Amino acid sequence: MAIYKYYSIINWCEEDQTYNVDFPDLEYVFTDGDTLHEAITMAEDVLGQTLATNEDDNIPFNPPSPTKEINIPEGASLVLITVDTDDFRDDD
Template sequence: MAIYKYYSIIDWCEEDQTFNVDFPDLENVITDGDTLHEAITMAEDTLGVMLKSNEDDNIPFNPPSPAKEIHIPEGASLVLITVDTDDFRDDEED
């Protein structure tokens, strides 16, 4: 239905030895990965599934904030994640 772009915050967790991903505009949308590449891939999947589900169920979700309004903790990175919810519908049909 749409292409969405949301900022994520990715930071390294020494205790878990993973890259943690959080979407500051979306409550309880989190994931992680053993590598930075895996964390970004997981972020795309997590965001896409959540947004598709909300679209299908007509559940509203917060719009993305501009980057300048997002607090980035020390040592973390701000990464733009782009998903097309139609791609997640196509996956269901296969």
């Protein structure tokens, strides 16, 4: 139905040896990956599936925050993730 752009925070977790991804505007939306590329791919997937489901079920979700309002932990990176929710629906 729409194209969305949300910022994610990606940081390396030494203990788990993974890149952790969190969406500060979306509660309970997070993922990880063994490589940075995999973490970004997983972030696109979890964001797209979450927003498509929320649209389909008429569940409201927070709009993206401006970058100046996002607290970025030391050592983390702010990465913009763009998804089209139509890409996360069956064509049936």
